[in-house]
Amino acid sequence: MMVRYRSRFLLVQIVIVGLILVLPTGVSAASTVCFSCHKKENFTDTYVHQPLKKGECGSCHNPHVAHFKGLLDEKGAELCYKCHQDAQKKFAQDLVHQPVRRGECLSCHEPHASGSRGLLRHGLKSTCFSCHTTLQEKYKYTHSPYTKGQCSSCHRPHQSEHALLLKFEGETLCFSCHQGDALRKGHPNYPGRLRDCLSCHNPHGSSRKGIIRDVLHAPYAKGCGDCHAKGKKQVGTEVCLGCHGEVAEKTFMSHTHLSGKAVNKCVACHSPHAADEKTLLKGSQAQVCMGCHEDTRVRYEDTLYKHSGAETCTECHDVHGSNLLVMLKGDGNGICTRCHETQGKFTHPIGEKVIDPRTGGMVSCVTCHTPMGSDYKYELKLSGAKDLCVQCHKSY
Amino acid sequence: MRQLYILTKKAVLLLAVFAGMTTTVQAAGQWQWQVTLDASTSGKAMDMPSALYVDGDKQRYYVVDSGNNRLLSFDRDGKFLHAFTAEGSLQRPFDMVRDEDGIFWVVEKGKNSLTAIDVAAKSITPRVLRDGDHTIVADRLTLENNLFYVLDASRGDIAVLNKELVVEKWFSCADCSGGFVDFKIVKGTVWALDRSAKNIVQLAADGSLKSSFSVGEHAAFPVSMAVGPSGFVYVLDRHEGIIAVFDAGGSYKYSFLSGGQMRGQLHFPVEIDFDPWGRLCVVEEGNSRVEVFGR
Incomplete structure (x- = not known):
């Protein structure tokens, strides 16, 4: 009995040793093949x-x-x-x-x-x-890591909890390299603690020394006093609206972007000091708007059919305030027929006299189309072959 | 034999408990469409309705028909009753309540006012709300124990005002990143929604934070919330057209409804609230209607 067990144990050992010896040869054989x-x-x-x-x-x-x-x-x-x-x-x-x-x-x-x-x-x-083909390769004054192509010095390549896939929030990232007296000396009249570097500097480069962004806010170009009265660090929304009356009017609309806890709502999107273009936005519209409306970006990014130019939000949306649905610049017809003139004249009946039987509301372009994008041709909400039409035309 | 008897008794008890649970679930039932508040019989369909107020005593629904600058009333069965334009003076009404004296208080975005409308006296009095130097940007409105709770859109905090419209206190959330976008008062506590952080926050009557939980995984763009009769928290996702349900502790339970234009579907909904009869009402800007769901 004992002998039989021993011989079985020996057999198992032989098999194991054999496998250890043979396995690498087998793998290598696979690659050789x-x-x-x-x-x-x-x-x-x-x-x-x-x-x-x-x-x-x-x-x-x-x-x-x-x-x-x-x-x-x-x-x-x-x-x-x-x-x-x-x-x-x-x-x-x-x-x-x-x-x-x-x-x-x-x-x-x-x-x-x-x-x-x-x-x-x-x-x-x-x-x-x-x-990222729209990025300039070189500027008159270029940030050193950018020149060297060290994108990962500031950005994470896969994901990040910070906007623009930055490694850290705001000044924390900048201060990881820029520290000490040199930094303080470069900002002699800065009130309080240095912060919010990107409000003035373009981290890639610019045509101004110190990589100050190219377009300056007019009051900032003159000095600080117009907005920061008596050295006041925080400037409220009302200071901005005091000059920008056309935006102030929009705050009386049904839908506005006047929300959130910040003392100044405007700086959520705009740089008060310097920017790369004349609207003083903190980045491209795609970056600024989608920073909050991430779910919208995700929803439409992978759709099969997209409206061209959808990345320029202000083409269709009145981003400061609107009395219309989703802050559109015009109703569901007017906004589309600015560009699609022909469809405004020859199309499925639309307008105030044409009622959507599902809702009792007016039939308009957006009754059938999702202008941001959809998985159906012409950015239709459902298949134009049948599914969309029979929602209303039930007898067909 | 005795052991078998005990086992059988236990099994019967277990079955009874299970059956009871099942009945409870069945009693709750699925949410189903019950009625649509439809203004077409007024000669004009709703246009971007923004809020619903329910008068339990009078058994009436009031809908703020923002796009048409009017207030609409419906009976409990959803039958259209009246359209009221305050002699054409309303400018972008957004939310409303009715006090015990029968006076309508309407938030008008177009005037940034809380407007008192005394129909009997035929008086309309708009008032811009202020707290010291600060001008309140009036948004959501609730009346509780003769106090107005007004969401200040410019701060994301809730101002509590007396009948003279003097601010008595504020409900704010120091840790909220974006401020509140909707709130409900339930048994003396304030439940509020912080859209940016996608958090539901519960504040005690003294303003202290009682609890908070995230709804972000289940609501892409939350805009409104309500607390149901059983204490569950309902969160409206404007972009997906769904309602996500959580227990009071923040555990996700389920989601229901979907986006679209058909009956029972939601298109850019803007507010949810429970009526006194336990039905869930959804105000839809996109579909220009109010749908009422029950079990």
């Missing part, structure tokens, strides 16, 4: 993806048959997240970089090997600029 057709030099560079380095082609590819191009086991980020599980969790939080949200890891990373750290496709600067 692959590289018998696929040129190995095409998969070699300074930085090589770990599975490839270990010869584990099968971690991502099925050698025989697969559902996805490249004989891949999964599509897009799903494949990457099979190993990078921590990243998957993290990348679902806070503000997420567009390609990450879309699961397009390969828009920045090489899957096999790269000359750049992090398996970036073209090095950090080139990778970022391949999408």
Whole structure:
């Protein structure tokens, strides 16, 4: 009895040792087989993806048959997240970089090997600029990290809890490099603690020394006293509205952006001192508006059909205040027919005399269209083949 | 044998408890559309209604028809009764209450006023609300124990004013990032919604913070909230056209309704509130109507 147990135990040991010896040979054999057709030099560079380095082609590819191009086991980020599980969790939080949200890891990373750290496709600067094409490469005065293409000095590439995917909020980021007396000397008359650097400085560069933004608010160009009476640090909304009467009128509308806890509501969107363009917005409209309306961006970003120019919110929305739905500049017809003149004349009947049987309200362009974008042609709310029409025309 | 008897008894008891629970759930039932407050019989459909006030004693719904500068009344069954324009003087009415003397108090955005309308005396008195140097930008309005609770849109805080419209106190949330956008008074405490942080905040009568919880995972763009008869908190998501439900401790329970134009669907809704009969009323700017849901 004892002898039989011993012989079984020995057999198990032999099998285990055999597997340990054979397994690496098997894996290496897999990669050897692959590289018998696929040129190995095409998969070699300074930085090589770990599975490839270990010869584990099968971690991502099925050698025989697969559902996805490249004989891949999964599509897009799903494949990457099979190993990078921590990243998957993290990348679902806070503000997420567009390609990450879309699961397009390969828009920045090489899957096999790269000359750049992090398996970036073209090095950090080139990778970022391949999408961010509107960014100037060079300014008269350029911030040093920007010149060197060190985008990740200030921005996180995947996600961040701060706007513009910044590493830290406001001045905290700037002060991580800019400290001490030099900083204080550069701001001789600044009232109180230095803060809100981006209110005056363009962190990439500008045509002004000290990378002060190009367009100055007229009172700021004269000095501080017009707004900061008697050295007052905080300036209320009423000070801005005292000059900008046309905006003050909008505060009496049904819907305004006059909300929130801040003493000055205007500076939520505008820089009171200097900016990159004449409306003194703190960034592009897409950045400023979508900073709060993140859900709107997410909802329409991935729709199949998008209205061109939708990133310029002020084309259709009266962003300071409006008596109309969603702060539009005109009603559901007037706003569209400014550009779509023909459809305003020859179309499905619209206007005050045409009643939507579902709601009793007026039929207008937005009765059938979602101007920001939808998954149906012409930005229709439902399929124009049938589903949309039969909502009202039930007998068809 | 005795053990078998005890086991059987326990099983019966368990079944009874389970059956009771099931009945409770069944009794609560699904939310279903019951009636739409429709002004078409007035000769003009609603245009961007912004608020609902329910007079339990008179069994009437009052709808602020903001786009048409008028107030509408309906009976409890949803039958249209009257349209009132205050002789064409209303400018963008936004919210309203009716006091025990029968005076209507209307927030008018167009005048930034709290306007007293005494129909019997045929008097209309708009008043801009102030607290010292500060001008209140009037928004949501509630009347409780002869005190007006007015949301100041410019501060995101709630001002409490007496009948002489003098500010007696403020309800504010020091930790709120964006300020309140809606509130309800329930049993002496203030429940409020901080849209930016997507938080529901409960403040005690003395203004101290009692509790708060996040609704962000379940409401993309929360604009209004209400507390149901059972103490559950209902949060209206304007962009998704859904209502998310939480228990008083902030645990998510479920969501219901969906976006669209058909009956029972929501399009840019702006306010929710419970009527005295336990029905949930949804004011829809986008669909220009008020829908009433019950179980």
